[in-house]
Amino acid sequence: xxxxxxxxxxxxxxxxxxxxxxxxxxxxxxxxxxxxxxxxxxxxxxxxxxxxxxxxxxxxxxxxxxxxxxxxxxxxxxxxxxxxxxxxxxxxxxxxxxxxxxxxxxxxxxxxxxxxxxxxxxxxxxxxxxxxxxxxxxxxxxxxxxxxxxxxxxxxxxxxxxxxxxxxxxxxxxxxxxxxxxxxxxxxxxxxxxxxxxxxxxxxxxxxxxxxxxxxxxxx
Ligand SMILES: *Cc1c(COP(=O)(O)O)cnc(C)c1O
Numbered sequence: 001x002x003x004x005x006x007x008x009x010x011x012x013x014x015x016x017x018x019x020x021x022x023x024x025x026x027x028x029x030x031x032x033x034x035x036x037x038x039x040x041x042x043x044x045x046x047x048x049x050x051x052x053x054x055x056x057x058x059x060x061x062x063x064x065x066x067x068x069x070x071x072x073x074x075x076x077x078x079x080x081x082x083x084x085x086x087x088x089x090x091x092x093x094x095x096x097x098x099x100x101x102x103x104x105x106x107x108x109x110x111x112x113x114x115x116x117x118x119x120x121x122x123x124x125x126x127x128x129x130x131x132x133x134x135x136x137x138x139x140x141x142x143x144x145x146x147x148x149x150x151x152x153x154x155x156x157x158x159x160x161x162x163x164x165x166x167x168x169x170x171x172x173x174x175x176x177x178x179x180x181x182x183x184x185x186x187x188x189x190x191x192x193x194x195x196x197x198x199x200x201x202x203x204x205x206x207x208x209x210x211x212x213x214x215x216x217x218x219x220x
Contacts, residue, residue, distance in 0.1 A: 047069070047076050105143065
């Protein structure tokens, strides 16, 4: 099943849109099944679960951390993580920079923006994002690369609502893409879209979709 699901989704994605297979709460066996079909990028939400899987699975997997990350846990991911999608404070950015320096790496991150109606989702407001990009010295963070933005739409079957949220995120992305404060950061990625809304995200310019249940089946 995993193999068929993966190929069906991959074949439907436009060129230039990367698939992150979200494997949280799924077994190493399931991950290997997708890996053997050529899938390299996997997304996880929990630090301890990710560390355990990383140790046991092939070392050329690209691990994306897509959950909410606490500063005191960054050190566990710094040695291997490929990209951190949910950065929502300057404090966290500085901690990632510090831990990346310790292991002599440069870590790619995305800034999470709060676009949904729900309070439960994390992320910068438009004003906080503006403040951080324009007022903080991002050039001094030599061990991180701010690669773009990430967001989650409201969990709703109202397509107009979801579409308007993705559109607002993509407008922010285009606004900052050529901002001089980000010139040294290769700001080229827009991570949005999951199982239930990825076609709408792609219509609105997504470059990375994070898909779990449509590949691995629903989670308990
Ligand atoms: C779980 C999760 C996903 C994948 O969700 P599905 O509905 O299973 O595709 C994507 N992004 C984030 C941030 C998640 O936590």
